[in-house]
Amino acid sequence: MKRLCTQMRLFASSEVNEAVEERGMNRMKVASAGYRLIRDRIRAEDPQIDEQTLADTVEGLTDVHEIIAAIVRNALADEALATGLKSRVAEMDERLNGLQNRAAKRRQIVKEVMVELDIKKIIAPDFTVSIRPGMPALLVLDEAVVPSIYWQPSAPRLDRQGLLSELKGGADINGVALSEPEPVLSVRTR
Secondary structure (H helix, E strand, O other): OHHHHHHHHHHHHHHHHHHHHHHHHHHHHHHHHHHHHHHHHHHHHOOOOOHHHHHHHHHHHOOHHHHHHHHHHHHHHHHHHHHHHHHHHHHHHHHHHHHHHHHHHHHHHHHHHHHHOOOOEEEOOOOEEEOOOOOOOOOOOOHHHOOHHHOOOOOOOOOHHHHHHHHHOOOOOOOOOOOOOOOOOOOOOO
């Protein structure tokens, strides 16, 4: 029951987040349209207006800057949560690996003791453990003498880093080109 309640809260939380996100995007679209409309109208009325005065005037008449700031704050909060979760996941992975290693060591000890003492089977109320013959494993003694029919060809792959480096260095290579650079959003926090 507790698990179901937790799942329902998570589901409701994600639905709420999606609704808030959609409402925020709609508000941003409306504010952007208003920003463009006001900017274009002022520019039409005063074609000689300098860009800084125009930007300051439009900023004072719309709330686009506040909406963008709120979105960036939310993005920073999401990134902080993601960083925290990565750290927690890394800790949990360490614990998982530790538990798996400990279990493997314990099983190895049991196997060694049972083989050494020639114990074939132990029946307990909650499990049965037994020693049985294993399957032979492949040992490669010298790869150079293995016949070619046993080798699998691998698919050729592009050296993307090498190509990028060459193109940035001015090389002209058929079949590849550098894309137009996309604008990059830079957010610095204090």
